[in-house]
Amino acid sequence: MLANELYGLRKDLRERGIVFAYSGYVTENVLSGVGDALKKKLAIEDADTKTIRSVFAVFVEQMQNIIRYSVEQIPPFDMPPTADHPAELRYGILTIGQEGADYVVHAGNLVMTSDVPRMRERLSAIQAMNREQLKSAYKEQLRSGPDEHSKGAGIGFIEIARRASSPIEFDFMDIDGKLAFFALKAKI
Amino acid sequence: MENIEIPATTRTPAVAFDFHNNHLKISGESYPEDVTSFYSSLLEALDRYLDGRTSGTCRFDFELIYFNSSSAKAIMMLMEKLDEAAGAGMKVDVHWFYDPQDETMHELGEEFGEDLQHAAFHLENLSR
Numbered sequence: 001m002l003a004n005e006l007y008g009l010r011k012d013l014r015e016r017g018i019v020f021a022y023s024g025y026v027t028e029n030v031l032s033g034v035g036d037a038l039k040k041k042l043a044i045e046d047a048d049t050k051t052i053r054s055v056f057a058v059f060v061e062q063m064q065n066i067i068r069y070s071v072e073q074i075p076p077f078d079m080p081p082t083a084d085h086p087a088e089l090r091y092g093i094l095t096i097g098q099e100g101a102d103y104v105v106h107a108g109n110l111v112m113t114s115d116v117p118r119m120r121e122r123l124s125a126i127q128a129m130n131r132e133q134l135k136s137a138y139k140e141q142l143r144s145g146p147d148e149h150s151k152g153a154g155i156g157f158i159e160i161a162r163r164a165s166s167p168i169e170f171d172f173m174d175i176d177g178k179l180a181f182f183a184l185k186a187k188i
Numbered sequence: 189m190e191n192i193e194i195p196a197t198t199r200t201p202a203v204a205f206d207f208h209n210n211h212l213k214i215s216g217e218s219y220p221e222d223v224t225s226f227y228s229s230l231l232e233a234l235d236r237y238l239d240g241r242t243s244g245t246c247r248f249d250f251e252l253i254y255f256n257s258s259s260a261k262a263i264m265m266l267m268e269k270l271d272e273a274a275g276a277g278m279k280v281d282v283h284w285f286y287d288p289q290d291e292t293m294h295e296l297g298e299e300f301g302e303d304l305q306h307a308a309f310h311l312e313n314l315s316r
Contacts, residue, residue, distance in 0.1 A: 028221040032198060036198070043203065048289065048291035049287065049290055050290050050291065051287055053253075053254055053290050053292070053293075054292070056254065057254060057256070057292075060219050060256050061256065061257060064256070064258070099189075121257050135295065135299060136258075138257075138299070139299055142260055142261055142264050143238075155257040155258075155260070155261075156258075158257070159256070159257040162292065163292065187233070
């Protein structure tokens with residue numbers, strides 16, 4: 001039974017083409033460790049340099065998005081982190097897999113429902129940009145510096161879109177009116 | 189002033205600021221856990237080195253394989269300081285080395301280089 005259940009979970013992931021899956025609290029050390037395994041796996045698969053770097057770059061930005069912006073955190077989001085008590089742990093899910101010839105990185109985390117319209121607007125804009133527009137948006141974001149509210153959000157999404165081989169996909173799902181689940185997909 | 193030598197780690201680039209020979213270089217990968225703490229001391233050191241200089245030469249090599257979006261801001265700030273020094277009369281050469289197999293790093297080099305008004309910018313193939 002035990003083996004059956006766990007194998008079932010693994011099988012489900014594999015059938016979806018997922019090679020790496022992480023769901024839980026994410027720290028910078030998790031990013032380092034999973035990133036290291038990812039690089040090795042890509043090198044063994046003999047992926048070309050550009051693909052390896054792009055998959056890795058998308059992975060780093062996605063992980064750091066979770067670490068910075070997930071509102072599922074300890075201490076809880078309704079106890080805002082302070083300088084003395086910074087948020088220690090953020091919860092999210094990230095998978096890396098393949099769809100045909102493409103690598104796919106998915107990431108998801110909880111966000112405040114009140115932030116959804118702003119994120120949707122930003123992500124739709126990025127989704128519609130061509131390569132040249134992404135290049136200038138990247139530079140514009142660098143020059144303007146992080147705005148208070150988003151702590152620099154935006155440039156991470158732009159970097160993901162630049163490294164992706166097709167437009168990014170995103171979605172939001174309401175959880176309880178106050179919280180929503182944010183999902184982002186990038187193909188390389 | 190004291191030269192700065194920091195070996196590379198998985199997530200931070202090697203730093204070789206040879207102030208005595210006016211040759212500064214960062215190389216490797218950059219996606220530090222804490223971008224501000226890694227780059228702030230380098231930016232301060234560069235400020236002290238460039239402070240008040242209106243002549244002389246300086247070469248800065250960027251030999252980066254990969255950097256994340258938060259490191260990009262720090263890289264831009266390094267470039268801005270170098271460009272200001274060039275504007276004040278120093279002869280500054282910025283060399284950006286890219287891996288020809290990764291066009292993104294080539295593009296990023298072009299984009300950063302475009303912003304330099306006074307410093308000379310050289311985009312170079314890493315494999316040569």
